[in-house]
Amino acid sequence: MIKNLNIKKQLLTLFAITTVSIAYGQVGINNTSPKATLDVVAKKTDGSTAEGVIAPRLTGDQIQAANLQYGSNQAGTIVYATSAVTTPDAVTGNITASGYYYFDGSVWKSMGGSGSSSSYTGSTSISLNGNSFERAALTGDVTSAANTNSTTISNNAVTTAKIDNNAVTIAKLPPGASPTTFLRGDGTWQLPSSTSNNLYTSDGTLTSNRTVTQGSNSLAFNSNIANGFSVNGSTFSVDGFSNRVGIGTSFPTRPLEVNAKSNPLRVTSLPRINTSNGDLLTIDNLGDVRVTSISNLLAGATPLTFVNTTSYNSTGNETVIWVASGTLTTVQIPTPSANLIGKSITIIASGFGGVNITGGGGVTVSNGSQLNNIPEGKRITIFAISAGVFGNTTPTWVCIAKDF
Numbered sequence: 001m002i003k004n005l006n007i008k009k010q011l012l013t014l015f016a017i018t019t020v021s022i023a024y025g026q027v028g029i030n031n032t033s034p035k036a037t038l039d040v041v042a043k044k045t046d047g048s049t050a051e052g053v054i055a056p057r058l059t060g061d062q063i064q065a066a067n068l069q070y071g072s073n074q075a076g077t078i079v080y081a082t083s084a085v086t087t088p089d090a091v092t093g094n095i096t097a098s099g100y101y102y103f104d105g106s107v108w109k110s111m112g113g114s115g116s117s118s119s120y121t122g123s124t125s126i127s128l129n130g131n132s133f134e135r136a137a138l139t140g141d142v143t144s145a146a147n148t149n150s151t152t153i154s155n156n157a158v159t160t161a162k163i164d165n166n167a168v169t170i171a172k173l174p175p176g177a178s179p180t181t182f183l184r185g186d187g188t189w190q191l192p193s194s195t196s197n198n199l200y201t202s203d204g205t206l207t208s209n210r211t212v213t214q215g216s217n218s219l220a221f222n223s224n225i226a227n228g229f230s231v232n233g234s235t236f237s238v239d240g241f242s243n244r245v246g247i248g249t250s251f252p253t254r255p256l257e258v259n260a261k262s263n264p265l266r267v268t269s270l271p272r273i274n275t276s277n278g279d280l281l282t283i284d285n286l287g288d289v290r291v292t293s294i295s296n297l298l299a300g301a302t303p304l305t306f307v308n309t310t311s312y313n314s315t316g317n318e319t320v321i322w323v324a325s326g327t328l329t330t331v332q333i334p335t336p337s338a339n340l341i342g343k344s345i346t347i348i349a350s351g352f353g354g355v356n357i358t359g360g361g362g363v364t365v366s367n368g369s370q371l372n373n374i375p376e377g378k379r380i381t382i383f384a385i386s387a388g389v390f391g392n393t394t395p396t397w398v399c400i401a402k403d404f
Contacts, residue, residue: 060085075105333360336384
């Protein structure tokens, strides 16, 4: 009897401590006026005790083991998963980390918290201030709120490989974007400045030396207009329409036209040929350069022989002088007057010591130098030309053949 009384006292004491109130089908813990089916009020608020309600704690695998026990009648059930499920299935696939989960009648869903993930449908606003938001997959349109918050994307996080069709197209960009605009740092789209140094759309100026290394690659300029390519005005011009090149002119009338008032052309290091069968270049009154045979220049010469003559004068008919004396001999040639133009003189130094040539303004050879001596046993043929034939300002004797 005493024992039963002690038990009753203990129960009354426990009941008083917990202060459970049952009224109108509602239960209150530490609360005499419950405001809902179950109303729990903290026992202490000074931090001296742990307060709260602890739901059943199970591992993800333990929750999964009871899959057959949950159905529509268990919708709203709350558990605390202490770890993720090892092998997710259709019911427990959302249990990916520790946290509170509720059963919706078909699957377990996260109630939020660290490491949890949620599925958002429709127009959903998510506050990220001070937190991060990460999604393994994202479908639908994403828009930013009209506020001062900014979105940060880590380095190398957005590449074409991570875009569905590997391309950022105009259709995916906001209004104002076009194939000729670029994105500024302030987020606006702008046309390139007309002063941009783009070789294909505007003029520009090199700021330093540039070198193009072609290697085995070709560099071509295609043009179908006159003066399609030029250097410093008319210094060098290419006519892509008529296939002509001009030097000193922007509109050449020949495949190669050189326009210069003085010293227009110089050719150096030409090979020398010792033959009488070569051709000569001539220039007509239009400035056109042509090739002619040496024999054409000799037409009209009278091939007569005069032996041992030391003087050739304008009244003589001699065209061949054979010098056969035993000592050095001087041959004086006349000035090439009008009646001598087109005439030739062949001088043969057959004797000992050779022959010196004087008078007549000298004899000019192909390199522009003067010929004043014929070695013994050698010969030369000279020809009188008018002024201007080879750039000469006066009638001149030129050497057209020699064997030394």
